[in-house]
Amino acid sequence: MEAAVDIVLLSFLCVTVIVIVYIRKLFCAIMLLGIFSLLSASLFITMDAVDVAFTEAAVGTGISSILLLSALSLTHTRERRPSHQPYLALLVVAVTGAVLVYGTMDLPPFGDPDSAIHRHMAVRFIVDSPQEVGPPNVVTSVLASYRGYDTLGEATVIFTAGIALVGLLGFSRRKEFKVRLGGVLPDTTPVAVQVLDASNAPSTDHLVLRIVGKMFIPLIMLFALYVQFHGDYGPGGGFQAGVIFASAIMLYAMIFNVEKAMLVVTPTALRLLAVLGLMLYGGVGVLCMFLGGNFLDYNVLAHEPLHGQHLGIFLIELGVGITVFAIMVTMFYALGNRKGGSA
Amino acid sequence: MMDFCLLDILTALLLTVGCFLGISGGVGLYRLPDFFTRQHATGVTDSVCSFAILFALMLQAGFTLVSVKLCFVLVFLIVTSTTATHALAKTALKKGIRPLLGREDKR
Numbered sequence: 001m002e003a004a005v006d007i008v009l010l011s012f013l014c015v016t017v018i019v020i021v022y023i024r025k026l027f028c029a030i031m032l033l034g035i036f037s038l039l040s041a042s043l044f045i046t047m048d049a050v051d052v053a054f055t056e057a058a059v060g061t062g063i064s065s066i067l068l069l070s071a072l073s074l075t076h077t078r079e080r081r082p083s084h085q086p087y088l089a090l091l092v093v094a095v096t097g098a099v100l101v102y103g104t105m106d107l108p109p110f111g112d113p114d115s116a117i118h119r120h121m122a123v124r125f126i127v128d129s130p131q132e133v134g135p136p137n138v139v140t141s142v143l144a145s146y147r148g149y150d151t152l153g154e155a156t157v158i159f160t161a162g163i164a165l166v167g168l169l170g171f172s173r174r175k176e177f178k179v180r181l182g183g184v185l186p187d188t189t190p191v192a193v194q195v196l197d198a199s200n201a202p203s204t205d206h207l208v209l210r211i212v213g214k215m216f217i218p219l220i221m222l223f224a225l226y227v228q229f230h231g232d233y234g235p236g237g238g239f240q241a242g243v244i245f246a247s248a249i250m251l252y253a254m255i256f257n258v259e260k261a262m263l264v265v266t267p268t269a270l271r272l273l274a275v276l277g278l279m280l281y282g283g284v285g286v287l288c289m290f291l292g293g294n295f296l297d298y299n300v301l302a303h304e305p306l307h308g309q310h311l312g313i314f315l316i317e318l319g320v321g322i323t324v325f326a327i328m329v330t331m332f333y334a335l336g337n338r339k340g341g342s343a
Numbered sequence: 344m345m346d347f348c349l350l351d352i353l354t355a356l357l358l359t360v361g362c363f364l365g366i367s368g369g370v371g372l373y374r375l376p377d378f379f380t381r382q383h384a385t386g387v388t389d390s391v392c393s394f395a396i397l398f399a400l401m402l403q404a405g406f407t408l409v410s411v412k413l414c415f416v417l418v419f420l421i422v423t424s425t426t427a428t429h430a431l432a433k434t435a436l437k438k439g440i441r442p443l444l445g446r447e448d449k450r
Contacts, residue, residue, distance in 0.1 A: 206433065212426045216419075 002046060009043050024079045026072055034065040050235040051139040058243045063328055066250055070335035134306045135232035135313065143237065144313040148296035152281055154239075155320050159278050162327030169334040206255070213255040220248040228321050232310075238317040242324025249329050258336040267333055270326045277323030284315045354399045361395035368392060378435050379442045382428060389424035 016036045023029050037060025044053035108115035125142055133141035143151055228241030253261035285296040293300035298312025364387055371384025397417045404410045 206430060208426055209430045212422055216422070 005046055006043070009039055009046070013039050013043070024081075026075070026077050026079055027069075029079075030065060030068045030072065033068065034061045037061040037064070051137075051143075051237070054235045054240050058240045058247075062247055063243050063250075066247070067328075067331055067335065070332060074335065132305075133309045133313070135310075137231065137233055137235070139235070140231050140237060140313065140317075141309075144316055145296075145298060145309060148285070148316065151316070151320065152285070152296070155278055155281055155323050158327050159274060159323055162274060162330050165331050166334050209255055213251055217248050217252055220251070221245060224248065228317065229314075231317055232313065238320025239324055241317075242321040243328060245321070245325045246328035246332070250332050253332065253336065258333060262333065265329060267330065270330045270333070274323050274326035274330065277319045277321070277326065280319035280322065281316045284312055284319070288312070350402050354402045357395045357399035357402070361392045361399065364388060364392035364395065377443045378440050379432065382432055382435075386424075386428045389428065390421070393420055393424070 013036065016032050016039065020029050020032045020036065023032070037056055041053040041056040041061070044050075044056060112118070125138055125146065129138050129141040129146075130136070133145045135141050224241045224245035227236035227244060228238065231237035231241070249261055249265055252264070284298075284301075288297045288300055289295055291300040296312070296316075298309045299305035301308035301311045368384045368388030371387070372381050375381045375384055394417065397413050397420070401410045401413045401417075404413065
């Protein structure tokens with residue numbers, strides 16, 4: 001039965017990928033990318049990887065679709081035909097793919113109980129993590145404690161991506177000044193409508209949308225906080241929580257407009273928050289060193305090692321959440337504000 | 344024993360209805376002539392189909408925390424999917440897409 005589900009999902013995935021490659025309408029491609037993420041999330045669910053599926057659903061289906069749609073407002077909606085036939089690229093990709101497939105032949109079979117990872121790592125994580133780290137959700141202990149360096153790297157990658165995007169697009173300074181003074185620009189339109197509607201109708205008459213948005217934005221934020229602080233016990237954590245919290249702000253920006261959202265969460269505050277989150281993460285690591293442990297060794301943070309682990313995981317997850325939230329909203333502002341500036 | 348069977352029958356019935364509506368929504372999206380009729384098809388999938396399936400799952404879960412979570416999902420879906428359908432239709436109307444309204448001339 002499970003095999004049948006896997007086969008159906010994987011064939012859907014293949015069809016989606018082929019259509020994404022061939023389709024020229026970028027809007028459809030973005031929607032298909034969202035479907036692709038949702039399908040992979042379902043695949044992760046069938047593998048019982050709930051945390052990964054949650055991340056994929058929140059990031060791949062939710063935030064990336066919104067960010068790509070806002071990026072679409074800066075470009076054309078159709079992809080141009082390439083001027084040359086990319087045979088060389090095809091060759092490179094084919095050779096790389098063949099090498100990778102050849103490399104997988106040395107891997108142990110999927111789910112092989114005798115493979116190295118199931119004999120050493122998985123046993124340690126599953127058996128010892130309740131005594132060593134504490135949280136009932138083993139994924140959280142692996143991600144935040146055993147593999148704290150990797151997570152720090154991931155948070156830094158997101159931070160760098162955000163900085164790069166702001167560096168490329170930037171906020172126009174004059175406009176920011178106006179926003180800071182409280183002057184709301186008259187001809188500003190939300191990005192969703194800009195994308196869907198070329199005639200740029202203002203959204204002020206979408207009464208139902210506004211009321212429902214006002215009803216649900218606090219609930220979305222509450223859910224984000226639940227995901228953030230419940231990550232020790234169930235699926236969830238900083239990445240998902242940051243993305244969900246950012247989506248609440250983006251929803252506000254799309255229903256009302258970007259400038260009003262900028263009054264609530266100012267770009268300056270976002271930049272500070274992004275840095276603060278990453279500094280919190282790194283700072284916990286450095287603090288551990290000052291207290292006599294290794295970098296990101298939370299045992300020394302409190303009198304008992306388990307309490308120290310709990311505190312450390314709580315703090316670094318908070319740091320990740322803050323950074324992800326700030327960077328996502330910053331990217332959305334950078335993409336959404338650009339259009340308002342040039343129109 | 345008896346009510347257990349009744350629950351199972353109800354669940355199967357609701358799941359069948361949900362699956363039928365889901366498939367008919369997909370077919371409708373593919374076959375119907377203009378934007379608004381297509382949206383009607385997806386609207387049915389979004390609302391009644393998912394409600395039926397969620398109710399079926401709630402019947403199977405009984406009075407547990409899972410049921411409460413499913414209930415939250417249900418409330419969220421009731422409000423958001425109907426709002427999305429409404430917003431899309433309104434935007435389309437404003438943009439100048441008119442329903443076919445029984446005219447013979449096809450696009």
